[in-house]
Amino acid sequence: MYCIDGHAVSAPATDSAAVARELRDRTEIVDALYRFGLGQDLKDKDLFASAFAPDAELDFRPAAARWGGRPPVMTGRDAIVTTILAMFTGRVDTTHQITNPRIAVDGDTARLTALVEAQHLLTADHATFALLKNPYDVELIRDGDRWVIRRMRIDNTWYTGDPTAIFG
Numbered sequence: 001m002y003c004i005d006g007h008a009v010s011a012p013a014t015d016s017a018a019v020a021r022e023l024r025d026r027t028e029i030v031d032a033l034y035r036f037g038l039g040q041d042l043k044d045k046d047l048f049a050s051a052f053a054p055d056a057e058l059d060f061r062p063a064a065a066r067w068g069g070r071p072p073v074m075t076g077r078d079a080i081v082t083t084i085l086a087m088f089t090g091r092v093d094t095t096h097q098i099t100n101p102r103i104a105v106d107g108d109t110a111r112l113t114a115l116v117e118a119q120h121l122l123t124a125d126h127a128t129f130a131l132l133k134n135p136y137d138v139e140l141i142r143d144g145d146r147w148v149i150r151r152m153r154i155d156n157t158w159y160t161g162d163p164t165a166i167f168g
Contacts, residue, residue, distance in 0.1 A: 043089045048081050053141055101114040
């Protein structure tokens with residue numbers, strides 16, 4: 001056993017089949033976060049929804065608290081997808097860059113931490129924007145060959161611009 005981000009995990013695999021499974025898991029785990037970001041950026045409902053478990057939870061409160069926002073915790077894949085895409089589609093252009101992923105796998109569950117730089121610009125006026133640097137803490141579950149997000153907590157390290165113009 002060894003530790004990643006405070007969680008004990010099994011030692012890395014050594015036989016070829018186990019190594020291949022581990023690499024596939026790690027790729028699919030990060031891909032869930034890529035689907036989350038790109039689904040928003042493209043306003044692609046199916047891609048965005050594919051990132052989440054049906055009972056997923058998204059907590060943006062820690063990030064929003066930095067500028068005085070008080071959003072509710074979003075619960076359920078459909079509510080998350082509907083709420084976020086309704087807030088952005090036709091109103092806000094976004095880009096998400098995901099870096100520094102750290103992964104701990106424990107059977108059919110995993111934990112992922114990453115840094116996400118999220119640019120949000122009002123579609124009608126790109127001079128009104130919010131650029132956010134957010135640490136993400138994500139719990140995932142295996143769903144067949146894919147991994148999906150069960151719980152996501154988004155914090156904020158810094159921002160520039162006007163988040164209240166974007167998020168309310």
